[in-house]
Amino acid sequence: MKLVLITLLLSLNVDVSAMDIPPAYREAARTAGVPADIFYAITLQESQAPISSTKHRPWPWTLNIAGKGRYYRTQKDALRALEHYIASGKCNVDIGLGQIHWCAHAKSFPEGPAQALHPLKNLAYAAQVLKSEHKTVIRKKLGSNSWWVAVGRYHAPNNVKLAKAYRMRVYKKWLRLKGGNYV
Numbered sequence: 001m002k003l004v005l006i007t008l009l010l011s012l013n014v015d016v017s018a019m020d021i022p023p024a025y026r027e028a029a030r031t032a033g034v035p036a037d038i039f040y041a042i043t044l045q046e047s048q049a050p051i052s053s054t055k056h057r058p059w060p061w062t063l064n065i066a067g068k069g070r071y072y073r074t075q076k077d078a079l080r081a082l083e084h085y086i087a088s089g090k091c092n093v094d095i096g097l098g099q100i101h102w103c104a105h106a107k108s109f110p111e112g113p114a115q116a117l118h119p120l121k122n123l124a125y126a127a128q129v130l131k132s133e134h135k136t137v138i139r140k141k142l143g144s145n146s147w148w149v150a151v152g153r154y155h156a157p158n159n160v161k162l163a164k165a166y167r168m169r170v171y172k173k174w175l176r177l178k179g180g181n182y183v
Contacts, residue, residue: 024123032127034134038147039127041174042154045166046099046126048173060119064094075117082113098126105129130154 021029021036025043029036040058049059049071061078063070065085072078085093091103095116102116108125109115116122134150136142136157143149151170152163 028123028127032131034127034130041170041177043097044173045170047097058097060097066092079114079117086113096122098122
């Protein structure tokens, strides 16, 4: 089991060149029915951390606690901080690769914060959130470029201005990915 987890974690942080999306991201996107390239760009926006002076990757042990991003070295360290924060009666924390907001999504993780922090479960859930927002865009006819409108709603479903700004940040990351500039 440890070997499987180590292999999966390594696949989360492989170098990416010109749209070479790591397997774990591709699988989450495929299962949810969302574009893998856009989904990976979202995770870069949400949890990117430098792995060298020129390379960035989504980092699984990322928490945004009350608006401040924190990057933990290990899952154990991140989980300890997450559980401590939640035990204090607060829920304003974004978790993991997809920065799942605990206040809004805690009920979707019946096993608790550790489930939300688990990289593959976090990716699967984040991809489903994007898919759900895309369905909303289609149903409400919110724009002709429905995937990009859904990207904005992933971050701010009820604030058009914040959604647009977020969408542009993700779009810039996507363009860099498309050109192979994230490696």
